[in-house]
Amino acid sequence: MDLKTYILVAVIKIALVVFIMLTGVAYTTLLERKVVARIQNRWGPTRVGPFGLLQPLADGVKFILKEDLVPSNVHKGLYILAPMLALAMSLVSFAIIPFGESISIAGLTIPLQITGIHQEGALSDINIGLLIILGATSIGVYGVALAGWSSNSKYSLLGSLRASAQMISYELALGLSLVGILLLAGTLSLRGIVDQQITPCLSPGNCPQPWFGISLFRFIPHWYIFPQIIAFFIYLMAAYAETNRIPFDLPEAETELVAGYHTEYSAMKFAMFFMAEYLNMFTVGCLATLLFFGGWHGPLFGPPLVQALLPVFWFALKVFFFIFLYIWIRGTLPRFRYDQLMAFGWKFLLPLAIANIIVTSFIVAWRA
Amino acid sequence: MIHQVLFIFFGVICVVGAINLLAQRHPINSALSLVLVMSSLAMIYLLLGAEFVAAVQVIVYAGAIMVLFVFVIMLLNAGAEERGPGGRVALMLGIPAVIVLVGTIAWTLISRSQQFGEVKISPSDFGATSNIAHLLFTDFLLPFEITSVLILIAIMGAVVLGKKEG
Numbered sequence: 168m169d170l171k172t173y174i175l176v177a178v179i180k181i182a183l184v185v186f187i188m189l190t191g192v193a194y195t196t197l198l199e200r201k202v203v204a205r206i207q208n209r210w211g212p213t214r215v216g217p218f219g220l221l222q223p224l225a226d227g228v229k230f231i232l233k234e235d236l237v238p239s240n241v242h243k244g245l246y247i248l249a250p251m252l253a254l255a256m257s258l259v260s261f262a263i264i265p266f267g268e269s270i271s272i273a274g275l276t277i278p279l280q281i282t283g284i285h286q287e288g289a290l291s292d293i294n295i296g297l298l299i300i301l302g303a304t305s306i307g308v309y310g311v312a313l314a315g316w317s318s319n320s321k322y323s324l325l326g327s328l329r330a331s332a333q334m335i336s337y338e339l340a341l342g343l344s345l346v347g348i349l350l351l352a353g354t355l356s357l358r359g360i361v362d363q364q365i366t367p368c369l370s371p372g373n374c375p376q377p378w379f380g381i382s383l384f385r386f387i388p389h390w391y392i393f394p395q396i397i398a399f400f401i402y403l404m405a406a407y408a409e410t411n412r413i414p415f416d417l418p419e420a421e422t423e424l425v426a427g428y429h430t431e432y433s434a435m436k437f438a439m440f441f442m443a444e445y446l447n448m449f450t451v452g453c454l455a456t457l458l459f460f461g462g463w464h465g466p467l468f469g470p471p472l473v474q475a476l477l478p479v480f481w482f483a484l485k486v487f488f489f490i491f492l493y494i495w496i497r498g499t500l501p502r503f504r505y506d507q508l509m510a511f512g513w514k515f516l517l518p519l520a521i522a523n524i525i526v527t528s529f530i531v532a533w534r535a
Numbered sequence: 536m537i538h539q540v541l542f543i544f545f546g547v548i549c550v551v552g553a554i555n556l557l558a559q560r561h562p563i564n565s566a567l568s569l570v571l572v573m574s575s576l577a578m579i580y581l582l583l584g585a586e587f588v589a590a591v592q593v594i595v596y597a598g599a600i601m602v603l604f605v606f607v608i609m610l611l612n613a614g615a616e617e618r619g620p621g622g623r624v625a626l627m628l629g630i631p632a633v634i635v636l637v638g639t640i641a642w643t644l645i646s647r648s649q650q651f652g653e654v655k656i657s658p659s660d661f662g663a664t665s666n667i668a669h670l671l672f673t674d675f676l677l678p679f680e681i682t683s684v685l686i687l688i689a690i691m692g693a694v695v696l697g698k699k700e701g
Binding site: 245306316324 | 563567570586587589590591593594597598599602603605609610663664665
């Protein structure tokens with residue numbers, strides 16, 4: 168593949184992923200309002216379009232048309248930089264995430280991943296993929312921290328102090344919970360980790376027996392959720408805290424802090440924080456799918472076109488499950504107290520994560 | 536070609552960030568310039584093929600340590616600092632020292648420019664995570680563990696000092 172085609176393919180992939188992700192964010196807000204409404208025995212948005220399906224569009228138009236206020240006495244440069252940083256860093260993660268195997272168009276084999284390449288008959292991606300996502304998340308903290316500080320408002324400052332303290336604390340448990348997976352997989356490449364979760368099927372006769380025509384035994388028994396179920400729960404809880412969602416949404420606790428770090432933001436700048444938060448939820452869902460649930464692997468059947476699209480469908484289905492879980496928990500659980508939050512992170516999740524690493528490494532060493 | 540362009544680009548960002556760090560009067564701007572320096576350094580490591588070091592540079596320095604810096608500046612609500620005229624000693628010693636330092640580096644580089652080889656970025660897994668891990672847990676096990684203990688002692692010292700105040 169020469170440089171021109173490479174750049175063209177990369178630009179098309181980036182545009183597609185950004186478009187799909189931002190549309191996904193818009194419709195997740197609708198889903199959230201609908202599901203939470205049903206949990207609370209209401210209807211949710213119904214007026215704009217059939218079943219309220221055009222509501223995200225109306226919201227978007229409203230965000231764009233609202234006056235873009237900059238309060239007086241803010242630190243102007245950082246006030247404008249903060250939402251951009253938050254949104255940009257949450258989009259960076261999607262450059263690393265593989266959405267499926269690959270597709271062949273016009274003689275080119277294109278991996279379904281922005282940073283993936285097809286070289287010498289093999290697909291490969293960045294071999295520090297997971298670390299890049301962790302890095303992007305940790306730079307994203309600046310967006311929240313700077314927003315609160317530059318707004319020059321006490322509620323914003325308190326919100327952002329809470330948010331950064333919480334994100335720094337739970338980043339440790341999050342990172343350590345993934346070490347167990349890395350010990351088992353032996354690679355940091357996301358594509359590599361997903362490939363470890365299927366039984367190698369070297370020849371057609373060698374594959375496990377299909378069950379009702381669908382071979383479930385090729386992938387489900389190898390999902391890392393089974394050996395690493397403790398790590399999965401640590402990851403899930405730490406990730407909820409990282410994304411500032413209920414029950415860890417103290418940075419935006421309405422009853423205490425108005426809206427937390429984005430109190431002083433309006434119009435599109437507020438929308439950028441909002442999009443960043445939802446994109447981070449997607450990242451959490453994608454990572455959980457890739458690391459614990461076998462990524463895009465699932466039963467394949469039907470004509471070739473369906474077989475080509477099914478992996479992406481399975482991937483989207485698994486991510487949707489995690490998004491739904493987020494909303495479900497939001498409709499169910501109350502908020503933690505601040506000391507409970509810190510004690511839970513430092514005194515429970517962190518030691519548990521370390522114990523998980525020790526046990527996993529003993530088992531890996533014993534097997535080897 | 537592309538490597539050189541990227542190296543010059545990130546090198547310039549790095550130097551501009553470092554100068555900006557000194558020139559800014561507000562501590563938060565200085566801290567953010569330092570983040571910029573760290574991040575562009577990470578990109579230079581990446582260009583050298585040291586991908587793990589690059590990622591760790593971003594996660595640890597730009598992501599964790601500098602966040603704590605910014606956090607403390609926010610917590611103390613430090614304002615813009617006053618700038619004095621600068622001491623006479625600093626002026627008398629500083630400028631000659633800078634001239635000597637820059638002169639020495641420039642002279643060394645120019646006089647030995649024939650001897651420098653090219654940096655080869657080999658396609659081998661020179662900077663790969665597994666290689667670094669292998670070195671850390673075999674050849675450099677003792678220094679690595681001693682450093683960890685040193686950091687642990689520093690943390691314990693901080694806890695003890697913090698307890699006394701409260």
